[in-house]
Structure formats: structure tokens, C-alpha cells
Amino acid sequence: xxxxxxxxxxxxxxxxxxxxxxxxxxxxxxxxxxxxxxxxxxxxxxxxxxxxxxxxxxxxxxxxxxxxxxxxxxxxxxxxxxxxxxxxxxxxxxxxxxxxxxxxxxxxxxxxxxxxxxxxxxxxxxxxxxxxxxxxxxxxxxxxxxxxxxxxxxxxxxxxxxxxxxxxxxxxxxxxxxxxxxxxxxxxxxxxxxxxxxxxxxxxxxxxxxxxxxxxxxxxxxxxxxxxxxxxxxxxxxxxxxxxxxxxxx
Amino acid sequence: xxxxxxxxxxxxxxxxxxxxxxxxxxxxxxxxxxxxxxxxxxxxxxxxxxxxxxxxxxxxxxxxxxxxxxxxxxxxxxxxxxxxxxxxxxxxxxxxxxxxxxxxxxxxxxxxxxxxxxxxxxxxxxxxxxxxxxxxxxxxxxxxxxxxxxxxxxxxxxxxxxxxxxxxxxxxxxxxxxxxxxxxxxxxxxxxxxxxxxxxxxxxxxxxxxxxxxxxxxxxxxxxxxxxxxxxxxxxxxxxxxxxxxxxxxxxxxxxxxxxxxxxxxxxxxxxxxx
Numbered sequence: 001x002x003x004x005x006x007x008x009x010x011x012x013x014x015x016x017x018x019x020x021x022x023x024x025x026x027x028x029x030x031x032x033x034x035x036x037x038x039x040x041x042x043x044x045x046x047x048x049x050x051x052x053x054x055x056x057x058x059x060x061x062x063x064x065x066x067x068x069x070x071x072x073x074x075x076x077x078x079x080x081x082x083x084x085x086x087x088x089x090x091x092x093x094x095x096x097x098x099x100x101x102x103x104x105x106x107x108x109x110x111x112x113x114x115x116x117x118x119x120x121x122x123x124x125x126x127x128x129x130x131x132x133x134x135x136x137x138x139x140x141x142x143x144x145x146x147x148x149x150x151x152x153x154x155x156x157x158x159x160x161x162x163x164x165x166x167x168x169x170x171x172x173x174x175x176x177x178x179x180x181x182x183x184x185x186x187x188x189x190x191x192x193x194x195x196x197x198x199x200x201x202x203x204x205x206x207x208x209x210x211x212x213x214x215x216x217x218x219x220x221x222x223x224x225x226x227x228x229x230x231x232x233x234x235x236x237x238x239x240x241x242x243x244x245x246x247x248x249x250x
Numbered sequence: 251x252x253x254x255x256x257x258x259x260x261x262x263x264x265x266x267x268x269x270x271x272x273x274x275x276x277x278x279x280x281x282x283x284x285x286x287x288x289x290x291x292x293x294x295x296x297x298x299x300x301x302x303x304x305x306x307x308x309x310x311x312x313x314x315x316x317x318x319x320x321x322x323x324x325x326x327x328x329x330x331x332x333x334x335x336x337x338x339x340x341x342x343x344x345x346x347x348x349x350x351x352x353x354x355x356x357x358x359x360x361x362x363x364x365x366x367x368x369x370x371x372x373x374x375x376x377x378x379x380x381x382x383x384x385x386x387x388x389x390x391x392x393x394x395x396x397x398x399x400x401x402x403x404x405x406x407x408x409x410x411x412x413x414x415x416x417x418x419x420x421x422x423x424x425x426x427x428x429x430x431x432x433x434x435x436x437x438x439x440x441x442x443x444x445x446x447x448x449x450x451x452x453x454x455x456x457x458x459x460x461x462x463x464x465x466x467x468x469x470x471x472x473x474x475x476x477x478x479x480x481x482x483x484x485x486x487x488x489x490x491x492x493x494x495x496x497x498x499x500x501x502x503x504x505x506x507x508x509x510x511x512x513x514x515x516x517x518x519x520x521x522x523x524x525x
Contacts, residue, residue: 066260207379
């Protein structure tokens with residue numbers, strides 16, 4: 001494919017700038033391959049986080065020409081030969097060095113979520129937990145998440161408004177969805193979803209879904225159903241009246 | 251590293267195209283709807299034949315009151331509550347559309363798809379993915395002023411009611427003076443509720459109410475429930491919600507245009523009544 005022009009961010013949380021590189025690109029390369037070639041041939045101290053190179057570990061999240069993407073899943077032939085490819089670290093989280101951001105805030109959010117709490121009453125006669133395929137299918141989609149945090153990065157509530165103390169972010173909304181919709185789970189997280197995890201902060205602009213490399217329907221299948229469950233509990237007088245008259249459904 | 255100015259982005263693609271066309275497209279609909287609503291005339295056509303049947307613009311249905319003296323008005327017996335009330339202020343046009351359009355519009359304005367595009371196109375919150383929107387340190391999402399978006403399910407109930415009414419109008423369009431027939435208008439007026447069914451019953455709230463709120467689709471006997479089958483069907487529609495939203499919106503406006511044009515004599519309706 002010949003010589004290609006790259007711009008990579010070089011710096012740390014105090015200062016940094018975009019640096020120009022020219023690099024020979026071979027057929028079939030992805031952006032991460034090119035970054036590795038630059039690292040190997042031109043700047044040995046370039047920091048880039050990566051692991052599986054197969055789109056499954058979620059480590060190499062960056063912004064390529066301004067779009068949040070996995071560097072290992074972005075093929076060079078997506079870009080025209082004349083185009084300069086710029087690679088920056090994900091913007092929403094604090095920069096460590098070059099293309100590496102500190103995403104540890106996400107792990108703290110994860111710890112705050114009540115874990116899977118199986119209901120012992122739902123064991124079958126042999127003492128096993130059984131799920132039918134129809135029930136597996138719905139929550140399985142959320143389990144595809146590779147925790148690349150591209151959705152967290154692109155979410156404008158976290159990215160532009162910096163409301164990290166008020167909204168847990170799309171990744172954890174789908175984790176909550178996977179737990180709340182689980183037929184064997186008995187924990188109730190609806191109050192937390194509204195008050196602590198900030199479901200109301202999301203205004204459904206769907207950027208999280210747009211950037212998800214696993215094509216999880218984060219908004220339609222995760223966030224909106226959770227928002228509707230919050231409506232059931234807090235904003236629907238008909239359901240409230242029904243529950244008062246006939247009791248809450250088990 | 252990045253400026254905080256509006257639209258600041260490192261994206262080099264045409265990210266602005268989608269918010270632009272959706273914003274302009276919906277604005278055109280709102281302008282036309284407002285104009286059509288304020289006219290108060292040429293919303294009914296039955297070729298002057300009295301009796302059961304005729305074309306009624308969906309913007310004017312149901313007819314709460316009728317002002318029978320305007321051109322293109324429906325006969326008074328089509329009104330739910332008779333002739334136009336005398337207490338109606340002179341400043342506001344005596345248009346039946348004014349009384350009812352808030353219902354279907356409230357459904358669209360609180361729709362999860364519409365929210366996506368108008369937050370992007372009009373509120374710049376954000377205008378595009380990884381594109382800087384209007385800076386707002388007091389951003390509250392849908393927890394403060396916009397908390398009314400949680401009422402979407404109640405607007406769904408209104409929308410379902412309107413589908414029944416427009417379906418009746420579709421049946422009405424196959425008659426003229428009690429005589430059965432088919433006109434181009436009948437087909438247009440029949441397609442209208444069909445498209446609205448695709449949009450309304452693919453709504454996220456209907457998906458939730460029809461089965462999405464359940465944690466278990468196979469309880470209590472391990473077999474998929476009827477609710478699950480319904481939920482799957484609604485999910486299929488829901489996956490195409492944007493398409494249904496736009497097609498049904500354009501068609502409802504086109505239906506009004508068609509009835510208006512036929513009623514005012516600019517277009518001739520092809521039909522089996524030979525008029």
C-alpha cells in the first residue's frame with residue numbers, strides 16, 4: 001500500500017502534541033499494526049495499550065480521525081491513500097501517556113453494582129438453576145461486552161459534561177440490564193438505577209450504540225428498557241394504582 | 251488538547267449530514283403541519299354527495315367541532331360535539347385540527363427515536379458523536395425540565411386511540427353517499443393507519459409493556475409465552491423504528507395534502523364513483 005502519513009498524539013497529562021510520521025504500510029494491515037511499526041522503527045517509547053489484536057480484549061481503544069474505535073479492528077483500507085490518519089487517546093478519561101488513558105474509574109463503577117444474586121427458590125427439583133434459550137438470548141447480548149469503554153468515551157454525559165459522579169455510563173447500564181433482566185436474579189436495582197446510576201441523565205442520543213465494536217444494541221435493548229422500568233416504578237400512576245389495589249406482581 | 255467550542259471535533263467525515271437532514275426534514279413537517287392546522291378548511295371531500303362516506307384529512311380527525319360554513323368542511327353530522335362553539339376566541343382560527351393535533355404530536359415528541367434526532371439536531375446535545383455540543387455545566391439530562399419525557403407511555407395510549415379513529419376514516423373513504431367504491435384517496439387513507447401501526451406498535455414503550463418488562467419469557471412451564479411471541483414481533487418493528495417514524499410522518503402529511511388538493515379542486519381523484 002506504500003508510504004502513509006500518520007499523526008499520533010505524543011505526551012502526557014501535563015502537555016502533548018500531535019507528531020507527524022511517515023510509515024510503510026503493507027496489504028492487510030490494521031491501524032494497530034501501523035502503530036506498532038512506528039513504535040518499532042521510529043519511536044520506541046511510544047505508549048499504546050493492546051493485548052489480543054482480535055477485537056476481544058478491548059484494550060486498544062483510541063480515536064482514529066476523531067472516531068472512537070479499536071485500533072486492532074480498523075483496517076487501513078478504510079482510508080484513502082492520501083488521507084492522513086490521526087490517532088489520539090480516548091478523551092473522556094485521564095491521559096497517562098501518548099495513546100494510553102487511565103480507565104480505572106470504570107472499574108470503580110463496576111464494584112458499586114449489586115452482583116448477580118441467584119434466587120434459591122428458582123432451583124429445579126434437582127437443585128439446579130435452569131434457563132431456557134429464549135431467556136438466555138436476551139441477556140447474552142449484553143455479555144458480549146469486551147469492556148473497551150468506547151461507549152463510555154463517546155457518551156456526552158461523561159465526555160462533554162463530565163458528570164461521572166451522576167451517571168454510571170452506557171457500559172454499566174448494560175451490565176445493570178443484564179442483571180435486572182436475568183430470570184434467576186432476585187436483587188432489585190431499580191431504585192439505584194434511578195438515583196445512583198443516573199438513568200435519567202442519558203438523553204438517548206445513541207452514540208454508545210454507534211461505536212460499540214460488538215454491535216450491542218446498548219440503547220434499544222439496555223438503556224431504554226431500564227428507563228421504562230424506572231417509569232414503571234416512579235412515574236406511572238396507573239401501575240401505582242394497580243399495585244395498590246391488587247398488590248405487586250410476584 | 252481540544253477546544254471547548256461548539257462543533258469542535260477531530261472527525262473528518264460528514265458527521266453533520268444526518269443531524270442536518272433530520273433537522274431540516276422535521277422542520278419542514280412542523281411548518282407544513284402548522285400551516286395546515288391553521289387553515290381550518292378543505293379537509294373533507296365527498297364530491298358533494300351526502301350520506302355515509304368521504305375523505306377526511308388525518309390532521310383533522312377526529313372532528314370534535316365543525317364550522318360548516320367554511321369551504322371543504324365536513325357535514326355537521328360527522329362532528330362529535332356539533333357545530334363550532336360560540337365562545338371560541340376570534341384570535342384563534344376555528345380549525346378542528348387545533349383541538350386534536352397535540353395528541354399525536356406529543357407521541358412523536360416524546361418518542362425515543364425523535365428524542366435522539368432532535369437532541370442532536372436542535373439542542374446540540376451533542377450534535378454528533380464525539381462532536382462538541384453546547385456547553386452546559388448544569389446538564390441534567392431528562393431528570394429536571396425534561397422529566398416529562400417519562401410520560402411517553404401515556405402519549406402511546408393516545409396514539410393507539412387515534413389509530414382506531416384513522417382506521418374508521420379509512421373505511422369511510424371506501425364509501426360515498428353510502429355507496430361502496432374505491433378511489434385513489436381510499437388507498438392513501440388506508441395506507442396511513444397501516445404505517446402508523448408500524449410506527450406505534452414498534453414503539454419502545456409498547457415493546458416494554460408487551461413483554462419487555464418481564465424477566466422470564468418461559469415461566470412458569472419452561473415454554474415460550476404468548477407475551478414472548480408478541481415481544482419478538484414488536485422487537486422486529488422496533489428495530490426499524492426510525493424507518494416507520496419517517497415514512498408514517500411523511501405519509502400523514504401527504505394524506506392531508508391529497509385531501510386538501512382534491513377538496514379544493516386542484517387534483518382530480520381517480521375513483522369508481524365516476525366523480
